[in-house]
Amino acid sequence: MNDGAVPTIKVTVLESEPQPELWYITKKMLLNKRLLKDVGKLSPHQQTSALEAFHSVILRFTLKSVVFMFISMLCRLDLAGMLFNENADREQATTLEDTPVYYVMYPKSKKGQRIVKPKKTEPTFGYISYLVTLLFTEVFDNPEVFVEELRNVPIPEDLSAQCDEPSKEELVAWRHVSMFNPVVAGSQRSSDQHQETPGESSGQHMQE
Structure with missing residues (x-):
């Protein structure tokens, strides 16, 4: 017997062709409707309660009725994360x-x-004391460093910038389109061009 020696385990892999019967049985078990239905219910409500609690904390800092800039939203999300992490394991x-x-x-x-x-x-709010201490001990002494880091934060473009913006006339034409009165925007614009305006028609009558 070797004292302190690690025993060596030899594993022999048998190379054999897969048997169609075993493959069919395995496939039938894994694709069973009852099993697939049970797998979809493996995540109970207790696993999502922490996520829902974090979402409620976010709503305290970022109200849905208020529009925030990207940097303001990012700062508020950081504050919500600090508050949640401090009180998550109460x-x-x-x-x-x-x-x-x-x-x-x-x-x-x-x-x-x-x-x-x-x-x-x-709940406790120790993160506020930490931020106040950081503000008076480091930010006030050398604010340029923090301002530079804030400027280097990449700000994504607005969602509206990723879409094609139609003209005001096209929006007005599409507004009147319905399933009962289909109107093509192009034909609507062409008909508007041929239609005389009240000012032009009155001017023609005056010339006559």
């Missing part, structure tokens, strides 16, 4: 007797049936 609150605390809620998925959920400890 423990369950307890009483003075170390009894776990729960609260009652009525989720829509339960159709009015009430359930209990563990109550977390109060």
Whole structure:
């Protein structure tokens, strides 16, 4: 017996042609409708609760009713991420007797049936102290470095710039197109050109 020696395991691979019967059985098992339906339900609601919680934090910093510039949106998303990361792993609150605390809620998925959920400890906001300290100790002393980094942030173009912008006349023509009154934009523009304006017609009558 060799002390401290690592035993060597020899693996022999048998080269054989795949058997049609085994392949058919495996395919039938993997493509079973019941199995495919169960695979689609492997992600329970508990796995997406953290993502939904992060989305609710984002909505606190970026309201849907307000339009933000790209840099402003980026800064607000960073603040939301810092707040969420600091309070993501909060423990369950307890009483003075170390009894776990729960609260009652009525989720829509339960159709009015009430359930209990563990109550977390109060959130903390230590990231604010960190940002204030960074602001007074580094940013105020040398703001050019931070301004230069902010200018180097790549700003993508607007989504509207990626699409073709039709003219105002084309938009007006398309507005009147419906399934009951189909009008081609080109024919609409050509008919507008041949139609006389009130100013021109009145001028012709005055000349006559």
